[in-house]
Amino acid sequence: MLEVTTLEFFLRAIPEAFLFVFATYTFSKTAIDKGPYLLSSILLAIIAFSVRQLPINYGVHTILAIIALIILNVSINKFKVIKAIQVVNLTFILELVCEGLNILFIQYVLGVDINNISHNIITKMIYLSPSLIIFSVITFTYYYILLKRKK
Numbered sequence: 604m605l606e607v608t609t610l611e612f613f614l615r616a617i618p619e620a621f622l623f624v625f626a627t628y629t630f631s632k633t634a635i636d637k638g639p640y641l642l643s644s645i646l647l648a649i650i651a652f653s654v655r656q657l658p659i660n661y662g663v664h665t666i667l668a669i670i671a672l673i674i675l676n677v678s679i680n681k682f683k684v685i686k687a688i689q690v691v692n693l694t695f696i697l698e699l700v701c702e703g704l705n706i707l708f709i710q711y712v713l714g715v716d717i718n719n720i721s722h723n724i725i726t727k728m729i730y731l732s733p734s735l736i737i738f739s740v741i742t743f744t745y746y747y748i749l750l751k752r753k754k
Contacts (some may be wrong), residue, residue: 620648
């Protein structure tokens with residue numbers, strides 16, 4: 604079971620869910636429908652938070668979040684199943700790469716043991732935020748490029 608506090612839910616899980624759903628809209632080149640976007644983002648945050656509370660092995664929560672986002676994109680955002688699977692996988696792979704680069708930077712450039720930062724919530728959020736920031740920059744840059752092409 605992963606320890607996720609209420610503070611992490613509001614400062615990490617909710618923004619991450621909104622970003623992940625935004626990324627799936629962006630990578631699928633689908634126009635954002637505000638109502639379904641808000642609903643699916645909030646539901647994803649709740650589902651991800653709830654899954655992390657389950658007594659399951661590390662990594663299984665990611666698979667369950669992938670499945671949840673696919674189901675939300677098909678049922679609420681009206682994506683075709685194949686498109687939902689493609690963009691959700693792309694989204695999670697991109698986030699995984701961003702997190703991997705961030706972990707490498709923390710351990711090998713900053714010389715910080717990643718196991719030590721997980722004990723303090725604020726420290727953990729500060730050290731792990733760059734991956735989310737990099738992911739958001741990539742996503743918003745791509746979104747901006749798509750907007751420029753449409754004009």
